[in-house]
Amino acid sequence: MAELKRTPLYEAHVAAGATMVDFGGWEMPVQYPTGIVAEHLFTRSSCSLFDVSHMGRFFVEGPERVAFLQHVLTSNVEALELGMAQYGIISDAQGFAIDDAYLYRFEEEKLLLVVNAANTQKDWDHLLPISKQFDCTLTNVSDEYAAIAVQGPLSRELLTELAGGVQLTEPMKNAVALVELEGHPTGIAKTGYTGEPLGYEVYIAAKDVVWLWNRLIEMGAKPAGLGARDTLRLEACLPLYGHELGNDPSGAPIPxxxxxxxxxxxxxxxxxxxxxxxxxxxxxxxxxxxxxxxxxxxxxxxxxxxxxxxxxxxxxxxxxxxxxxxxxxxxxxxxxxxxxxxxxxxxxxxxxxxxxxxxxxxxxxxxxxxxxxxxxxxxxxxxxxxxxxxxxxxxxxxxxxxxxxIIYGTELAPRASLHETRLANAIELMGRACENHVWRQQQCVNLIPSENTPSPAVRALCAADPSGRYAEHRKAKAFYDKDVFYYQGTDFINEVEQLLVDEMRTYFGCTEVETRVISGQMSNMAVFSSLLDWKNRVDRKSAPRRLGYVLNNHIIKGGHLSAQPMGALRDFIATDPATERPAVVNFPVCADNEYKIDVEATKQIIERYRPELIIFGKSMVLHKEPVAAIRAFVDEAGIPTTIMYDMAHVLGILGPSFQNPFEEGAEIVTGSTHKTFFGPQRGVIATNWKEEDLKYGLWETIETRTFPGSVSNHHLGTQLGLLMAAYEMNAFRKEYQSAVCANARSFARACKDAGLDVAGDESIGFTETHQVIVRVGYGAGAEVARRLENNNIIVNYQATPDEEGFTASGALRMGVSEMTRFGFGKAEFERLAELMAACILENKNVAAEVSELRSGYTQMHYCFEGAEFDAALKKLLQTIGL
Amino acid sequence: MKIPADLSYSKTHEWVRIEGETAIIGITDYAQDALGDIVFINLPEVDDTLEAGDSFGDVESVKAVSDVMSPVAGTVSAINEELIDSPELMNSDPYGAWIIKLEGITVPDDLLDAAAYEAFCAESE
Missing domain, CATH: 2.40.30.110 (Aminomethyltransferase beta-barrel domains)
Known part of the structure; x- marks a missing residue:
């Protein structure tokens, strides 16, 4: 039998007391003295190191490198972007696996293919002759490079420390990057074979691997052997060649x-x-x-x-x-x-x-x-x-x-039923609604940036008679576009809707507004549906073509669901046949400020993808969006597109304090009416085309995709309330908007001064919107948000642009609009920042102090007052029985 | 590796403590080390009768399964139920974690004493 091969880490394994075994011709550690069970658990709770240097590593270079890999792998190599890795199978001509492999694109010109150790020679013998048919070179670099899998919840922290604090890779699985670890060049991939959501494989020159191994152990990682690697991969349901791939126990190949x-x-x-x-x-x-x-x-x-x-x-x-x-x-x-x-x-x-x-x-x-x-x-x-x-x-x-x-048979605790009878439940319900109302309206400081409290007049109108009515209507060409109503008794609500449209036109400074959509997400869906319809208007006999490409903000960089393929865009977005993914591309962000769009890089993306729709706007938003710059660019480059701005979060600060998209060249603005705006929960669509414009037809499509496309009943109670909110906004706009933006900056500054870690560009006061983002430590967001809630401060936990998702959230997202409306100014936000810092940093109970602070600010500002108005409101409340 | 002097041993790496008509049986330190993490044990029933060399249960580690043989003949009078939930005790305390007790035993003459077992283990290395 041939002598067993050893990796550069062999001596380290033996010195650590590993049990060494023959694994595919390699002398490898199956376990260390603590044993497989302890190694498995340590991986799940902390961070383990696996020597994966024995695996085969091939570089693929040359002009036809992608064509060659497309031919020999089952995966779509053309869809593999720079900075990403992908899993693929090396299939034989019968559809059975010769091996499985991971393909890494650390560099534009050179792809790294990693195969199983025991199959390296077999794979090489299979691949090399085929590579000769392509203009590419295949090089076996298994000996020049070594690799360590660094897996487990602490892996990110340890490697980030070695990288000097810079971001290792983009947070998504399979992201890769070239990173220096204390001066040693490495390729780091967010991949692994353990099922750990935080796990990396680090490729490094063979001569440097012992250093990396020892350095990570010094920092608290522990070595784990092939035994734990097998139990971990099995628990994660990842296949192993020779078991789930290759031949079955009878010797027949597995498809x-x-x-x-x-x-x-x-x-x-x-x-x-x-x-x-x-x-x-x-x-x-x-x-x-x-x-x-x-x-x-x-x-x-x-x-x-x-x-x-x-x-x-x-x-x-x-x-x-x-x-x-x-x-x-x-x-x-x-x-x-x-x-x-x-x-x-x-x-x-x-x-x-x-x-x-x-x-x-x-x-x-x-x-x-x-x-x-x-x-x-x-x-x-x-x-x-x-x-x-x-x-x-x-x-x-x-x-x-x-x-x-996931343990078979685990059931969630059933919800306890409250009382024997529904009457008792009904009485209980009202009591609890009272408690909730008092808590949120009088005792809590509400800082959810997507929320607001409508004024008493708005709330009263929402409960008036129209809340139970219908008023379907559409324009009839036969009557010169006069609206035709389908039901009687609707003259009042018809007038309300006309007045609302006029108020909103004034607010936006635009030509057309649709107010029947009942949420921000519905606004976007109606627009996407209209764009799709518009795109296919000259050919109604073929299956409609979907939208693509669309340029938007990535969800992890603050983009909102209502512009994502996983959200409102889903049924309208095309699939790119080359990548087999939704035809969406994301705004690149600035390297030194991930909250800000990188305009120059965006221009390159626009030239490359020529998106037919550009969607600005996000739900984690600290900056203005570069609407004017992108409008100028697409006009100059002659790229036909539609520019849309989803202003859901920032609708209420539209204007000189923030930005005005129509003045900057946006064509469509959508939004929800209840975040920074004063209204009840609804949506709105605005456009700025005139009747003679080509795209005025698109506006007419938006109207029909709203009704009957999206709503039959457009919730007339809240539409009535929204008219009052629009009156309030247009009357108090200037003072409110400047107060919100000033308060956000004061609050951000005060949080910083109180010792909190405030995200954003300090030189501009951290924020240009109503939002303030505070980092509280990786993965700690949910716990801190819950702790603040227990102290009567309502915020939401938020994943920052370099975090994996909501459970890993390390930040709080806060907005000042609601408390601004209740009269908070600089001094109140400074006091609030102190209380929050005490709660977050020192775990102090500040519930009583927070309620005390709030109790002085329960009256709504930026709304109408005076004897005549109060009398009219009182009459309204009496009339509707409230 | 521990090999207590007051026990007898089998070549299949069980230990046995003989007290008159009763025998207490477990697996040796050598056996537990070779198996690695023990995660499961199948125990016999009380009143099962065993001949010397009979398999009376199996011990599973993460890696593999292995039969446990009785070094002596007799009737099972007790089983160590603690091992059902904590099989890892056989790793951490192999001579304390007895597996079964036998009554009415017949002791064969091929059992090893500690010195002979140590020599046997050294040979197997």
Whole structure:
């Protein structure tokens, strides 16, 4: 037998007391003295290091590098952007896996392909001759480079410290970047084989790897061996070649599409051409589609699929054991063992992970394709039939910073029913609504930037008779665009709507306003629907083409759901056939201020993608959007597009204190009326086209996509209230808007002076809007927000642009508009900042002080007063019975 | 590696403490170290009768399963139920974490004393 190969870390493993074994021709650590269970748990709670230097590493360079990789991998390599990595399978001509691989694009000109250690030679022998058919070079750099997987909730912190505090990669999974760690060049990828939401693989010159290993151990990471790597990957439901890929226990090859993760790695995009395995993989995909519809009529292509399995009886399942449904053997366990996990208590965001651990017997089974999730099966464990269940997964990685075990049979606590009778519940409901009202209106400081309290007059009007009425109407060409109403009794609300439109036109300084949309998100959907309709107006006989490209703010950089493919854009956005993703591209942000759009980089993006729609606006917003600069650029470059600004958050500060999109060249402004604006909860769409403009037709489409496209009943009660709010806004606009913007800057400054970490550009006073962002420590956002709530300060926790998502939030997002309306000024916001700092930094209880502060500010400002007005309001309240 | 002098041993790495007609049986330090983290044990029932060399249960580590044999013949009079929930005790305290007790035992003559078992382990390395 050939001598075993050793990685540059061999001596370090032996010195640490590792048990070394032969793994694919390599002498590798299977475990260290603490053992597999401890290593597994340490990865889940802290940070483990895995030597992955034994894996094969190939560089692919040359003009046809992408074409070559498209041919030999199942994934869509053209969709792999610079700074990203992707998972793919090396398929044979029959649609079976030769190996699985990760492809990294650290550099534009050079791709790194990483394959399994035991398959390196086989893969090389397969790939090299094919590479000769392309103008590209394949180089085996396995010996020049080494790699360490740094996995677990503390991995980000440790590596960030070594990087001198700079951001390692973009926060999303599979992001990669070239980063120097204390002077050593490395390639860092947010990838791994443990299921940890925070986990990195670090590629480094072989000569530097011992330094990195020792340095990370010195900082608190611990080494983990192949044993823990296997239990961690199994818990994360990641396939292992030789178990879930390759041959099954009978020796027959497993189709690639039988494994859930591998299915995602298969692209049948036209760009992939006639890649190796295309035909059988197409058949596998078709067979899988049938299975998804529970059509089990043709099981010949995919007779079995790989599914996660959990043992219910006591015992341990192992690879190769037979799985039974009744007397019928339906397949085998492909991987199985007992894995440890930390127990937790509480639910949702309040889940607390304890230091107590338990174990569970889990695995993967390759079983008949008609077995469904939650089906019970039996596993033959050395002659004994043990009961098991097919489960959707064993672990979820989508609530960072921790991986969360999913234990079969766990139920959430049922909601307690309050009383025996509905009457008693009804009485209770009113009592509790009173408590809530008093708390939020008199005792709490409300700082949610998307909220406001409407004035007493607005609230009273919302409850008046129109709140129960309908007033459907649309313009009739036959009557020169005169609105036609479908129901009687609507003259009053008709007049209200006309007055509201006039007030809003004045407010926006534009030609047309649609007020029937009842939310900001609906406003955007009506606009997207109209743009789609407009795009297809000359050809109504073909299936309508969707929108694309669309340029917007990335959700993680502050973009709002209402402009994302996961939100309102979903049914209107095209799929780019080259990338097989929604045809959306994001505004680049400034390197030194991620809250600000990088205008020069945006121009390049616009030239490259020529977006047909540009959507400004976001929900985490500290700056003006560069509407004028982008308008000038697209006009000069002659790029046809529509510029839209979703002003949901900043509608109430539209004007000289902030910005006026129409003056800067926006064509459509949407918004919600209840954040910085004074209204009840509704939406609004404004455009600035004149009747002679080409796009005036688009405005008319917006009207019809509102009614009947989006609403039948447009909630007349709140529409009536909104007219009062619009009167208030137009009457008090100047004072209110300058107070909001000044208060935000005062509050930001006071937070900073009180010792809090305020985000944004200090030289401009941190913020140009109503919002203030305070960082409270990675992952601490939710806990701090809850603590503030317990102290009568209502904020929302927020992920900053370099954080993974809401559970990893390390910031608070606050807005000053509501408290400004209740009369807070500089002094009050300074006092509030002191109280918040005491609560956040010193964990002091400030609930009484906060209520005391609020109790002096319960009267609404920036609304009408005086004897005559008060008398009219009193009469209204009496009349409607309030 | 610990090999207490007052116990007897089998070549399949079980220890046995003989007290008159009763035997207490567990797995040795060598066995637990070779298995790694023990995560599960299958125990026999009380009143099961065993011949010397019979498998009476299995011990599973993260990596593998391994049978446990009885070094002596007899009837199971007690099982250590604590191991069901805490099989890791066999790792942390192999000579304290007994697995079964037998009554009415017959002791074969091929059991090893501590010195012989130590030599046997050294040979197996």
């Amino acid at each position: 690639i599409c039988a494994m859930p993760l591998s299915r995602f790695a298969v692209s049948l995009a036209p760009q992939k051409g006639d890649f190796i395995g295309r035909e059988p993989l197409t058949a596998q995909r078709e067979a899988y589609k049938k299975l998804m519809d529970r059509d089990f009529s043709a099981l010949d292509v995919l007779p079995r699929c790989i599914k996660p399995i959990a043992l219910i009886d006591r015992g341990v399942i192992r690879a190769g054991m037979e799985v039974y449904r009744g007397d019928e053997c339906i397949g085998w366990v492909t991987s199985g063992t007992m894995v440890p996990y930390y127990k937790s208590s509480g639910e949702g965001l309040e889940t607390v992970i304890s230091s107590d651990d338990a174990k569970r017997s889990i695995g993967f089974a390759y079983i008949a394709s008609d077995v469904l999730e939650d089906d019970f099966v039996e596993v033959d464990v050395r002659g004994k039939r043990l009961k098991a269940v097919i489960v959707p997964c064993h672990l979820r990685s989508d609530a960072p910073p921790y991986a969360r075990p």
